[in-house]
Amino acid sequence: MKTYYLDQKPSLINKYLLEMRDVNIQNDRLRFRENIVRTGELVAYEISKVLKYKEIETQTPLGIALCRKPADTIVLSTILRAGLPFHQGFLNMFDDAENAFVSAYREYDDDSHTDFHVYTEYIASPCLDDKVLIIADPMLATGKSMEVGYRALLKKGTPKEVHIASVIASTEAIEYLDQCMPDNVTLWVASVDQKLNEHSYIVPGLGDAGDLAFGEKL
Numbered sequence: 001m002k003t004y005y006l007d008q009k010p011s012l013i014n015k016y017l018l019e020m021r022d023v024n025i026q027n028d029r030l031r032f033r034e035n036i037v038r039t040g041e042l043v044a045y046e047i048s049k050v051l052k053y054k055e056i057e058t059q060t061p062l063g064i065a066l067c068r069k070p071a072d073t074i075v076l077s078t079i080l081r082a083g084l085p086f087h088q089g090f091l092n093m094f095d096d097a098e099n100a101f102v103s104a105y106r107e108y109d110d111d112s113h114t115d116f117h118v119y120t121e122y123i124a125s126p127c128l129d130d131k132v133l134i135i136a137d138p139m140l141a142t143g144k145s146m147e148v149g150y151r152a153l154l155k156k157g158t159p160k161e162v163h164i165a166s167v168i169a170s171t172e173a174i175e176y177l178d179q180c181m182p183d184n185v186t187l188w189v190a191s192v193d194q195k196l197n198e199h200s201y202i203v204p205g206l207g208d209a210g211d212l213a214f215g216e217k218l
């Protein structure tokens with residue numbers, strides 16, 4: 001699985017990551033969501049550089065200009081709920097894309113909140129046959145939500161190319177996805193952290209992305 005690490009080069013992604021991680025800044029929910037949106041926009045721009053384009057002659061007021069646009073239909077998909085602002089960032093850039101939504105949630109096996117299974121309940125997706133599928137989820141901790149979401153989406157068709165995008169991924173999640181995803185999948189991560197804690201949260205990470213964006217859930 002080809003993987004791009006986007007914080008390795010200087011860009012504003014680094015500043016947005018700092019603000020999302022900082023315990024004194026991240027509790028401003030409006031800023032937290034906006035930083036995820038903005039990171040989504042920048043990751044989408046990076047992905048846009050590897051897509052195929054077709055040439056189109058377009059009429060300007062003064063003549064014909066040869067322009068280009070993405071050749072394939074793009075489907076933006078996300079995993080509810082933390083994925084919503086990240087998805088919005090992608091949609092700001094790929095404004096005429098089709099869209100898909102999958103829910104995934106952890107169900108812990110006991111009160112210690114260590115072992116869990118990931119279930120998916122809801123899916124709304126267009127046909128994915130021969131399209132470019134981008135799956136955006138800000139956090140890849142164990143990688144299981146992404147795997148479950150990806151498998152649920154594949155019931156809606158066979159994309160020609162798949163891009164997985166995340167804000168923070170653990171090394172474990174990258175290794176996990178590397179062994180369970182096929183060759184036509186490319187991973188784009190803003191940043192990588194080495195550790196997971198006993199609850200499978202990324203350390204240092206940023207905490208719970210869904211709660212920071214939308215508030216705590218029961």
Ligand SMILES: O=P(O)(O)OC[C@H]1O[C@H](OP(=O)(O)OP(=O)(O)O)[C@H](O)[C@@H]1O
Pocket residue numbers: 079080081082083104105106118137138139140141142143144145146173200208209210211
């Ligand atoms: O790689 P994993 O170990 O599967 O963990 C990552 C998942 O955790 C977060 O969602 P969460 O389960 O917190 O749900 P939420 O979006 O409703 O907060 C995140 O958005 C991923 O979907």
Ligand SMILES: O=c1cc[nH]c(=O)[nH]1
Pocket residue numbers: 082139141200201202203205206207208209210
């Ligand atoms: O670190 C993590 C792991 C799962 N979900 C999150 O929001 N953060």
Ligand SMILES: [Mg+2]
Pocket residue numbers: 082208209210211
């Ligand atoms: Mg959460």
